[in-house]
Amino acid sequence: MSNMKKTMAACVAAALLLTGAEVFAAPSGQVLVDGDLQSTHWMTVFTNTVNLAWNWSTDATKAQLDITDISGTTCTTNFTKTVSNYLWQAFASDVPAAEDVYDLTLTLSTDDDEIVGVLTSRLAVVHGAFGAVTIDAVEVSREWQKVDKNVVIPYDASFSESATNAASAQLVIAKQGGAAETNTFADVVGYYGWKLRNNGWGYGTFDLLLTFTGTTNEWPATLTRPLDGTILRMQ
Amino acid sequence: MKTTAKMKMAAGCLIGLLAFNAAADAPTIRDVAVRQRWPWSRLVDIDYVLDCDATQRVDVTVSAFDSAESLTLPEDSLSGDRYSVPPGAGRIVWDPSKSGYTNEVLPSFRVSLTPVPAPLYMIVDLITTQTVYLSESDLASGDWGAVQTNPVAGVESIIWTGVTNNTDYMTSKLVLRRVPAGTYLMGGSKSVILTKDFYAGIFEVTEAQWGNIMGPPSSLVTPVYSKSYLNIRGSSVGVNWPSSHAVDDNSFLGELRARTGVKGFDLPTDAQWEYLCRAGTTSYYYDGVSTDSTYTAVLSTLAWWKDNSSNTRHPVGGKLPNAWGLYDTIGNLCEWCLDWYDVTLTGGTDPVGPPPGTARVFRGGCYSHIASQVAIAYRWNVGPTSTANILSFRVIVNLP
Numbered sequence: 244m245s246n247m248k249k250t251m252a253a254c255v256a257a258a259l260l261l262t263g264a265e266v267f268a269a270p271s272g273q274v275l276v277d278g279d280l281q282s283t284h285w286m287t288v289f290t291n292t293v294n295l296a297w298n299w300s301t302d303a304t305k306a307q308l309d310i311t312d313i314s315g316t317t318c319t320t321n322f323t324k325t326v327s328n329y330l331w332q333a334f335a336s337d338v339p340a341a342e343d344v345y346d347l348t349l350t351l352s353t354d355d356d357e358i359v360g361v362l363t364s365r366l367a368v369v370h371g372a373f374g375a376v377t378i379d380a381v382e383v384s385r386e387w388q389k390v391d392k393n394v395v396i397p398y399d400a401s402f403s404e405s406a407t408n409a410a411s412a413q414l415v416i417a418k419q420g421g422a423a424e425t426n427t428f429a430d431v432v433g434y435y436g437w438k439l440r441n442n443g444w445g446y447g448t449f450d451l452l453l454t455f456t457g458t459t460n461e462w463p464a465t466l467t468r469p470l471d472g473t474i475l476r477m478q
Numbered sequence: 479m480k481t482t483a484k485m486k487m488a489a490g491c492l493i494g495l496l497a498f499n500a501a502a503d504a505p506t507i508r509d510v511a512v513r514q515r516w517p518w519s520r521l522v523d524i525d526y527v528l529d530c531d532a533t534q535r536v537d538v539t540v541s542a543f544d545s546a547e548s549l550t551l552p553e554d555s556l557s558g559d560r561y562s563v564p565p566g567a568g569r570i571v572w573d574p575s576k577s578g579y580t581n582e583v584l585p586s587f588r589v590s591l592t593p594v595p596a597p598l599y600m601i602v603d604l605i606t607t608q609t610v611y612l613s614e615s616d617l618a619s620g621d622w623g624a625v626q627t628n629p630v631a632g633v634e635s636i637i638w639t640g641v642t643n644n645t646d647y648m649t650s651k652l653v654l655r656r657v658p659a660g661t662y663l664m665g666g667s668k669s670v671i672l673t674k675d676f677y678a679g680i681f682e683v684t685e686a687q688w689g690n691i692m693g694p695p696s697s698l699v700t701p702v703y704s705k706s707y708l709n710i711r712g713s714s715v716g717v718n719w720p721s722s723h724a725v726d727d728n729s730f731l732g733e734l735r736a737r738t739g740v741k742g743f744d745l746p747t748d749a750q751w752e753y754l755c756r757a758g759t760t761s762y763y764y765d766g767v768s769t770d771s772t773y774t775a776v777l778s779t780l781a782w783w784k785d786n787s788s789n790t791r792h793p794v795g796g797k798l799p800n801a802w803g804l805y806d807t808i809g810n811l812c813e814w815c816l817d818w819y820d821v822t823l824t825g826g827t828d829p830v831g832p833p834p835g836t837a838r839v840f841r842g843g844c845y846s847h848i849a850s851q852v853a854i855a856y857r858w859n860v861g862p863t864s865t866a867n868i869l870s871f872r873v874i875v876n877l878p
Binding site: 287289369370371372374375376377378379380381382384386387388396397399401402451453462464466 | 579
């Protein structure tokens with residue numbers, strides 16, 4: 244089954260949990276869709292079913308929730324004002340097959356389709372929240388620089404103490420001799436899902452540069468996507 | 479969706495709610511996520527959420543595994559939210575380069591985090607090198623001898639007074655008391671914020687304890703004296719404070735760190751010293767009441783000073799301790815501090831003293847000093863090579 248099909252299957256399987264119009268005290272794991280990502284730590288998913296919650300604006304009567312994954316597949320669900328919680332099944336199995344990043348957008352509107360609010364959140368699925376992970380402590384490691392599929396890249400101002408007062412972050416990905424992409428984040432803590440496959444990047448060496456606005460700190464990295472999985476450029 | 483699936487999810491929510499409510503009683507840790515900072519760094523972030531009462535503070539112990547194999551993570555390879563952690567999101571950072579796994583790939587790394595009450599006391603055996611921690615409940619069991627509650631008016635505390643009845647704690651073992659992070663007015667005027675808990679030796683280092691580390695053997699439980707700053711920290715890298723906590727391997731602290739494996743041993747900074755001596759009080763001495771040097775009767779219950787010492791040092795632990803159970807912080811012998819001396823107090827957050835100068839701070843006064851010279855706020859200074867016979871020291875353990 245393709246990733247897209249899997250995601251769509253998850254959408255279909257998702258459950259609605261009807262509650263009142265107000266958000267109640269959250270049990271463990273509830274995620275408030277509110278766009279406030281200035282948290283100390285990353286917004287991470289810890290179960291395959293995520294309890295999403297939100298607050299309705301006064302004049303909104305309906306809402307549309309769009310959840311877009313790393314590959315660009317969007318799952319859309321519509322709600323009326325009687326609903327303020329949604330149990331979203333992020334992936335079908337208990338443990339995710341791959342890491343992923345989801346952008347959540349909740350569009351609030353009136354009966355006349357006038358948009359009266361847009362709430363966003365970003366959630367990451369990382370292996371380390373579900374069990375053992377691989378830790379590469381080898382200083383000069385071939386595997387460290389190798390990429391061959393879509394990857395999740397963390398950005399976090401607390402990586403560097405001097406960046407803790409930063410207001411936003413920027414990640415530049417530049418293929419040597421090829422295309423470049425600049426990603427500006429309104430927050431300073433999170434994950435970026437780099438869609439490497441089927442997105443025109445091709446093979447080669449990529450220079451990454453992570454910066455935080457208002458600071459001089461730069462976090463460079465060089466990654467290589469080898470054509471046959473064996474050619475590596477070592478720095 | 480099938481009804482059974484809905485019921486399972488509803489049950490899951492209910493269990494989640496019950497678990498959340500139960501956390502009000504016992505601290506619990508949930509939502510643990512481990513991730514290496516690929517591609518930026520080899521540091522490993524261990525994120526978690528601690529559920530406990532709002533006023534509660536706990537330590538977090540880390541057990542690590544690669545598949546079923548238990549891993550040894552050195553104390554100094556872990557940093558972040560490990561000690562006196564409040565409820566909410568926390569992060570521990572593991573630095574593999576400071577462990578024995580520098581050149582390895584761990585294919586199935588996982589951790590187990592356990593919240594534990596912050597211990598009150600730390601006992602380091604200088605012979606076996608074992609370290610034991612005592613919690614409030616350990617002391618309440620009665621197995622460790624007498625304890626006293628709120629010994630100083632205005633400060634809530636529990637202290638272990640039975641420690642003075644066993645000379646092992648003055649000879650072959652070092653006993654240290656957990657000192658909570660906090661804020662106070664240094665010298666009564668400069669606001670100081672100490673952001674991290676640390677452990678403070680409850681006694682000045684004795685002749686016997688020095689002998690156990692540096693030789694020759696001694697059985698004396700009087701404070702060691704005539705040891706220079708350089709003897710304690712070393713004359714090479716040991717002189718570099720405040721740029722570094724490093725000490726020479728052949729210094730007292732170097733030998734102590736190596737023998738016990740506790741890397742945080744050091745002298746207290748000037749600010750740490752006054753904070754540990756005040757122990758939550760703002761009084762002239764640490765009794766909570768005195769306002770000037772006329773409180774000589776009170777002083778004589780707390781310290782060996784000019785009027786009661788017969789002009790000589792005395793065994794440690796012979797006078798009343800402060801609210802955190804620390805003895806002889808004033809009187810008996812003076813105590814080296816880590817910082818360079820400047821007449822002006824710097825204050826601020828975790829102050830490290832002035833830039834390099836010519837003299838180091840020492841504090842607390844001694845058996846030959848008058849009442850005003852053993853005041854908590856009284857500061858002295860002398861060159862780091864001095865081996866004056868009124869100079870001793872007390873060790874602390876800084877937590878990472």
